[in-house]
Amino acid sequence: MKMVNLSIDGKEVEVSAGTTVLNAAEQAGIHIPRLCYEPDLSPWGACRLCVVEIQGLRNLPASCVTTVKPGMVVQTRSPAVIEARQTILELLLAGHPQDCLTCEKMGDCKLAQYCYEYGVKKSAVPETEPNYAVDDSNPFIVRDPNKCIACGKCVRACAEITGKNILELAGRGPGTRATTANDVPFVESECVFCGNCVSVCPTGALTEKQMQGKARRWEYQKVKTTCPFCGTGCNFDLCVKDDKVVGVASNPESIVNGRALCLKGRFGWDFVYSERRLTTPLIKRNGGFEPATWDEALDLIADRLSEIKAKHGPGAFASLSSARCTNEENYLMQKFTRAVMGTNSVDCCART
Numbered sequence: 086m087k088m089v090n091l092s093i094d095g096k097e098v099e100v101s102a103g104t105t106v107l108n109a110a111e112q113a114g115i116h117i118p119r120l121c122y123e124p125d126l127s128p129w130g131a132c133r134l135c136v137v138e139i140q141g142l143r144n145l146p147a148s149c150v151t152t153v154k155p156g157m158v159v160q161t162r163s164p165a166v167i168e169a170r171q172t173i174l175e176l177l178l179a180g181h182p183q184d185c186l187t188c189e190k191m192g193d194c195k196l197a198q199y200c201y202e203y204g205v206k207k208s209a210v211p212e213t214e215p216n217y218a219v220d221d222s223n224p225f226i227v228r229d230p231n232k233c234i235a236c237g238k239c240v241r242a243c244a245e246i247t248g249k250n251i252l253e254l255a256g257r258g259p260g261t262r263a264t265t266a267n268d269v270p271f272v273e274s275e276c277v278f279c280g281n282c283v284s285v286c287p288t289g290a291l292t293e294k295q296m297q298g299k300a301r302r303w304e305y306q307k308v309k310t311t312c313p314f315c316g317t318g319c320n321f322d323l324c325v326k327d328d329k330v331v332g333v334a335s336n337p338e339s340i341v342n343g344r345a346l347c348l349k350g351r352f353g354w355d356f357v358y359s360e361r362r363l364t365t366p367l368i369k370r371n372g373g374f375e376p377a378t379w380d381e382a383l384d385l386i387a388d389r390l391s392e393i394k395a396k397h398g399p400g401a402f403a404s405l406s407s408a409r410c411t412n413e414e415n416y417l418m419q420k421f422t423r424a425v426m427g428t429n430s431v432d433c434c435a436r437t
């Protein structure tokens with residue numbers, strides 16, 4: 086692999102050819118602020134917050150779309166770079182509602198984080214606060230176009246992760262915002278409610294409805310787990326506050342699915358607290374189900390299976406296990422079928 090040597094903030098760095106300046110800096114342990122960059126998505130170079138100074142260039146290029154060159158000398162925090170970032174943040178604030186106290190994203194908002202970091206308190210240009218209607222039409226996602234900073238991450242997540250192309254940027258200048266085709270509410274669009282757009286949104290423009298008012302970011306812990314809904318085995322983080330699940334967050338480090346989740350994985354967690362969940366075995370007696378102990382239920386199953394095998398032979402039995410079970414449980418199911426029941430008639434819904 087061809088390697089390139091360059092200097093970033095006085096550090097000598099060696100990276101493979103084709104690496105962007107932003108990624109080269111990351112590899113050198115230098116964080117460059119970013120709002121539209123996301124490792125899982127194609128680079129856009131839209132927000133310009135990642136600008137850097139490169140010796141010999143008059144302008145300040147966006148580091149997320151600039152590839153390294155041999156001998157490059159890069160400054161990521163020069164006075165010119167800091168001033169440019171402050172101006173960009175001021176421009177973004179000009180059209181952004183300042184309702185941080187009640188915003189769902191408080192504590193997890195990248196715009197607020199960078200404004201704090203760069204000392205930007207308010208916009209230096211006249212405020213032109215937009216007044217778009219909030220799209221609250223569906224049970225899963227709240228879309229507040231007023232808080233959209235047109236970074237395009239949701240647009241790319243919808244196209245590149247989910248493959249649906251539901252979202253696009255509409256409007257021009259300060260009025261630019263992500264919206265659906267013909268600006269219809271989510272529920273009237275072709276949206277499949279996977280929520281991948283929500284997981285990449287840096288501001289409160291897209292938030293999860295189920296989590297509204299449940300917890301601030303600093304109030305919940307993230308606990309990594311595996312989705313129980315199918316056999317794919319997607320990983321994600323459960324957001325847990327006071328020992329109760331309040332939501333699900335993508336875990337970009339997941340080797341199975343990365344950030345991607347489907348509707349069930351991201352929004353189907355509320356079954357955990359359903360009052361209709363079975364908490365005890367039920368045995369059918371006299372045409373109805375009656376609660377039983379585990380010993381009673383397991384004894385009944387063992388007796389009935391032994392009876393069937395003795396009367397009709399192993400060929401009368403077959404097992405069908407579920408993709409919702411773990412690999413270990415499915416392994417035990419086939420072991421039981423072969424070793425105890427004496428048949429190879431084994432199947433699992435994950436096969437199809």
Ligand code: FES
Binds near residue numbers: 130135150
């Ligand atoms: Fe590079 Fe937005 S992060 S332009």
